[in-house]
Amino acid sequence: xxxxxxxxxxxxxxxxxxxxxxxxxxxxxxxxxxxxxxxxxxxxxxxxxxxxxxxxxxxxxxxxxxxxxxxxxxxxxxxxxxxxxxxxxxxxxxxxxxxxxxxxxxxxxxxxxxxxxxxxxxxxxxxxxxxxxxxxxxxxxxxxxxxxxxxxxxxxxxxxxxxxxxxxxxxxxxxxxxxxxxxxxxxxxxxxxxxxxxxxxxxxxxxxxxxxxxxxxxxxxxxxxxxxxxxxxxxxxxxxxxxxxxxxxxxxxxxxxxxxxxxxxxxxxxxxxxxxxxxxxxx
Ligand SMILES: NC(=O)c1ccc[n+]([C@@H]2O[C@H](COP(=O)([O-])OP(=O)(O)OC[C@H]3O[C@@H](n4cnc5c(N)ncnc54)[C@H](O)[C@@H]3O)[C@@H](O)[C@H]2O)c1
Numbered sequence: 001x002x003x004x005x006x007x008x009x010x011x012x013x014x015x016x017x018x019x020x021x022x023x024x025x026x027x028x029x030x031x032x033x034x035x036x037x038x039x040x041x042x043x044x045x046x047x048x049x050x051x052x053x054x055x056x057x058x059x060x061x062x063x064x065x066x067x068x069x070x071x072x073x074x075x076x077x078x079x080x081x082x083x084x085x086x087x088x089x090x091x092x093x094x095x096x097x098x099x100x101x102x103x104x105x106x107x108x109x110x111x112x113x114x115x116x117x118x119x120x121x122x123x124x125x126x127x128x129x130x131x132x133x134x135x136x137x138x139x140x141x142x143x144x145x146x147x148x149x150x151x152x153x154x155x156x157x158x159x160x161x162x163x164x165x166x167x168x169x170x171x172x173x174x175x176x177x178x179x180x181x182x183x184x185x186x187x188x189x190x191x192x193x194x195x196x197x198x199x200x201x202x203x204x205x206x207x208x209x210x211x212x213x214x215x216x217x218x219x220x221x222x223x224x225x226x227x228x229x230x231x232x233x234x235x236x237x238x239x240x241x242x243x244x245x246x247x248x249x250x251x252x253x254x255x256x257x258x259x260x261x262x263x264x265x266x267x268x269x270x271x272x273x274x275x276x277x278x279x280x281x282x283x
Contacts, residue, residue, distance in 0.1 A: 011255075012251065012254055016251075018252075022250065022251050022252055023050065023246065023247070023250045023251075023252050024050055024051050024250070025047060025050045025051045025052040025106075025107070025246070025249060025250060026050075026051035026052075027051065027052075027053070028051070028052045028053070028106035028107060028249075029052065029053050029054075029055070029098070029102040029103075029104055029105050029106050029107070030044075030047045030052040030053070030054045030055070030105070030106065030107035030108070030109065030249065031054075031055045031056075031057075031095075031098060031105055031107070031108045031109065031142075031146060032044040032047065032054060032055070032056050032057075032109040032111055033056075033057055033058070033085050033109065033110055033111050033112040033138065033142060034057075034058055034085070034111045034112025034113065035054075035056035035057065035058055035064060035067045035080075035111070036056075036058035036059075036060035036062070036063025036064040036066075036067060037058075037060065037063045037209065037210045037211070038207075038209030038210055038211050038212070038238055039111055039159060039204065039207060039209060039238045039241045039242070040056075040058070040109070040111040040112065040159075041063070041067050041238070042237075042238035042239050042241065042242040043109055043111060043238075043241065043242040043245050044056050044067050044071060044109075045067065045070050045071065045074075045242075046239070046242035046243070046245070046246055047107065047109075047242075047245070047246065047249065048070070048071040048074045048076040048078075049074060050246055050250075051076070052076065052106070052107065052249075053071075053076050053077035053078065053102060054071050054076060054077075054078055055078065055079045055080065055094075055097075055098045055101070055102070055105075056068060056071070056078065056079075056080045057080060057081040057082070057083050057085065057094050057112075058080075058082065058083075058112070059082060059083065059084050059085075060082075061082045064080050064082060065080075067080075068080050077101070077102070079097055079098060079101045079102075081093070081094040081097060085112045085134075085138035085141065085142070086130075086133040086134055086137055086138055086141075087141075088137075088141045088145075091138075091141040091142055091145050092141075092145050094145075095142075095145040095146055095149065098149070099149055104149055104150070104151060105146050105149045105150050105154070106150065106151070106153065106154055106155065106249075107154070107155050107156075107157070107249040108142060108143075108146045108147075108150070108154075108155075108156045108157070109156075109157045109159070109245055109249075110138070110139045110142050110143075110156070110157070110158045110159060110181075111159040112134075112138055113134055113135045113138070113159065113174075113178075114134060114135075114174075114211050115131055115134070115135065115171050115173070115174030115215075116215075117170045117171065117215060118170065119170065120172040120173070123172075123173060127173075128173050131173040131174055131177060132173065132177055134177075135174055135177035135178060135181070136177040136180050136181060136184075139158055139181050139184070140184070143156070143188070147192065147195075147197065150195070150197050152195065152196040152197070153196060153197075153251075153254070154195070154196075154197040154198070155197070155198045155199075155200075155248060155249045155250075155253070156188075156192075156197065156198065156199040156200070157199075157200055157201070157202060157245050157248045157249065158181050158182075158184075158185055158199070158200070158201045158202075159201070159202055159204070159241070160178040160179075160181050160182050160201045160202070160203045160260065161174075161175070161178040161203055161204060161205070162203055162204065162205035162262065162264050162267050162268050163175035163178055164177075164178030164179040164180075164181065164182050164203060165179070165182070165203060165260075165262075165268050166268065166271075178203075181201065182201050182203070182260055185199050185200065185201050185258060185260070186258045189257040189258030190258070192257075193257065198248075198253070198254070198256065198257035199257060199258065200248050200253070200256060200257060200258065200259045200260065200261065201259070201260040201261070202241055202244045202245060202248070202260070202261050202262075202263050203260050203261070203262045203263065203264065203268065204236065204240075204241050204263040204264060205236070205262075205263070205264035205265070205267040205268070206230070206235075206236065206264075206267075207236045207237065207238055207240070207241060207263070208235060208236075208237070209238055224274075225277075226276060226277055226278065227274045227275070227276060227277065227282070228274065228275040228276070228277055230265055230266075230267065230275075231265065231266045231267075231270055231273075231274075231275045232265025232266050234265070236263060236264070236265055240263050241263050244261045244263055247261075248261065
């Protein structure tokens with residue numbers, strides 16, 4: 001039965017002064033999936049730089065060991081597991097390891113994910129199942145294993161994609177699963193609110209990473225000569241994603257839940273609009 005809510009508790013900021021220290025994650029415990037390279041690696045290292053102990057997992061042992069070494073070189077604690085995030089038993093075993101080492105979790109970053117280019121009609125049931133487990137099942141496994149270890153003030157960040165907010169031709173199942181995670185995030189923002197655990201998404205577009213390289217086909221790469229590839233004149237970076245995760249993990253965002261931060265230089269906002277090289281805009 002839903003409880004009858006009394007008047008809301010006073011804001012956190014009635015007893016705390018907003019200051020540069022408010023972004024620090026000192027002595028918090030973070031879990032990052034897919035931390036051997038790319039966005040996950042930058043995020044794990046950034047969390048450690050802002051004061052967190054960071055538990056990491058990935059199926060790439062070598063890249064993961066390097067991430068752990070970088071976290072420890074910052075004077076922060078770490079533990080790690082070489083595993084497949086699609087395997088729920090492995091996820092439960094990893095979180096048991098995190099609990100034994102740190103006792104609790106404050107921040108969860110569901111970053112591991114990916115896909116492959118293929119027309120929808122060429123994706124068989126096995127391929128579809130792999131994409132669903134990779135981009136959706138892994139997230140639900142981690143949520144079920146981690147939320148019971150989180151206390152008030154906990155923050156979850158799911159890494160989705162601009163493709164979850166627009167069409168993704170050639171990546172239809174991947175895009176649908178990223179959209180599913182964005183919607184799941186909204187529902188869970190309500191379910192987890194009584195625990196004072198927040199859940200948000202970041203939705204990147206075209207961040208150069210080892211996984212991103214080579215995903216586009218030749219036909220995608222052919223741009224129109226009169227149109228700028230992007231409206232923002234600079235490339236994004238894994239560090240732009242990490243920066244948004246730090247904000248969403250910290251007390252600075254403690255009244256933000258169920259939202260998506262678009263790390264895309266304006267792609268999602270633009271819709272179909274393009275910047276013309278000669279000046280002006282076109283659909
Ligand atoms: N790079 C981009 O432009 C971009 C754009 C939109 C969304 N994303 C999303 O950001 C996240 C990170 O992407 P990235 O570009 O850094 O990718 P990446 O391939 O460079 O890195 C992903 C890491 O996750 C690990 N991983 C993937 N699946 C795994 C599994 N089943 N089990 C264990 N480890 C696994 C990989 O080994 C790798 O180390 C993904 O969820 C991706 O969908 C990236």
